[in-house]
Amino acid sequence: MPDMSWVLSCYGDSSYYTQLHEDLDIALRDPTVASAPVSYAELDLLDTAKLALFIQENEINSANLSYVLYELQPHLRRLIIDRLTGALAAPALLIVTEPVQELGQAGCQVNLYTALGQPPIAFCQVSDGHFNDHISALADYNSFVQKFPISYRPRIGEQ
Numbered sequence: 001m002p003d004m005s006w007v008l009s010c011y012g013d014s015s016y017y018t019q020l021h022e023d024l025d026i027a028l029r030d031p032t033v034a035s036a037p038v039s040y041a042e043l044d045l046l047d048t049a050k051l052a053l054f055i056q057e058n059e060i061n062s063a064n065l066s067y068v069l070y071e072l073q074p075h076l077r078r079l080i081i082d083r084l085t086g087a088l089a090a091p092a093l094l095i096v097t098e099p100v101q102e103l104g105q106a107g108c109q110v111n112l113y114t115a116l117g118q119p120p121i122a123f124c125q126v127s128d129g130h131f132n133d134h135i136s137a138l139a140d141y142n143s144f145v146q147k148f149p150i151s152y153r154p155r156i157g158e159q
Helices: 004-011 015-029 048-057 074-087 141-147
Strands: 062-066 093-099 108-113 121-126 135-137
Touching: 004 015, 048 074, 062 074, 074 093, 074 108, 121 141
Parallel strands: 062 093
Antiparallel strands: 093 108, 108 121, 121 135
């Protein structure tokens, strides 16, 4: 499993990434975060049979793949997506966040998958991969939100 030095090396050398790493460091020092019950299971995403079995045995109903698939060939991406959506328990939501144009443009796009073999739900596009700036609704956003209402309440002190 990656350690903090590996994570830090992924951030890059800039004030933007220094602040992001400081935010992570603050969160990890929070006693409620430090004492939260967490378990890790190392899985090979390409071993889709074992992945599906793990999901089913643990009754997992949602998964989030963030910047995971874009380096794989399209047929492998589809295989992983199909295996995950077929294995997830209800309501079976797979969230896939990938860079726009495979790093050819700034930002990322979030697609949702809710059933095996269904096309992706084009949910939103974000101006940066850390979700710190502008988020734009995409074609399927309104229909998804009508079916599955999403509410957002700012935390105290947020504007």
